[in-house]
Amino acid sequence: MILTGPEIEREWxxxxxxxxxxxxxxxxxxxxxxxxxxxxxxxxNYILDAKVPNETESIRMDDSGYTLLPGRIYxxxxxxxxxxxxxxxxxxxxxxxxxxGLFIHVTADLIDVGSHxxxxxxxxxxxxxxxxxxxxxxxxxxxxxxxxxxLYNGKYQGSLGACESxxxxxxxxxVSARIREDLDGVLR
Numbered sequence: 001m002i003l004t005g006p007e008i009e010r011e012w013x014x015x016x017x018x019x020x021x022x023x024x025x026x027x028x029x030x031x032x033x034x035x036x037x038x039x040x041x042x043x044x045n046y047i048l049d050a051k052v053p054n055e056t057e058s059i060r061m062d063d064s065g066y067t068l069l070p071g072r073i074y075x076x077x078x079x080x081x082x083x084x085x086x087x088x089x090x091x092x093x094x095x096x097x098x099x100x101g102l103f104i105h106v107t108a109d110l111i112d113v114g115s116h117x118x119x120x121x122x123x124x125x126x127x128x129x130x131x132x133x134x135x136x137x138x139x140x141x142x143x144x145x146x147x148x149x150x151l152y153n154g155k156y157q158g159s160l161g162a163c164e165s166x167x168x169x170x171x172x173x174x175v176s177a178r179i180r181e182d183l184d185g186v187l188r
């Protein structure tokens with residue numbers, strides 16, 4: 001079940017939902033509007049490789065904003081630090097930004113229970129569009145959980161600002177696991 005806006009506010013007051021800073025005017029009927037933070041990142045190379053770290057450039061926006069161009073992925077972040085150890089957050093772009101042809105977090109919208117971060121936003125513009133720090137760019141909904149809760153403790157936990165992909169660490173974990181298995185076989 002999805003929480004209503006008033007229930008989000010009640011659960012925030014009870015400490016079961018973490019939104020910092022919290023602004024009551026950003027509560028919607030069944031979501032909370034989040035704002036775009038000041039930092040953007042873009043990958044230096046057009047061709048990206050999932051097995052290696054991909055270099056990024058940081059862009060610090062001022063009040064004049066920044067124009068996103070088609071054909072690139074831009075990494076932004078929520079101005080708010082958000083999370084919950086009791087509910088599953090799901091984030092999406094607002095319909096107002098979608099009507100500008102700006103895709104916000106089209107994939108990977110499910111945030112793990114226990115993840116507390118300034119969430120990184122994957123942004124793609126269909127045509128050039130200027131965005132501004134502090135603008136309401138997306139919304140988070142909170143969903144109830146059925147079953148045992150296992151809190152997130154992954155590689156992005158506690159991140160502040162836009163965070164580039166760390167998928168290359170998954171490959172390193174697989175190599176480390178294979179080495180451990182090989183060593184176990186040799187030591188037996």
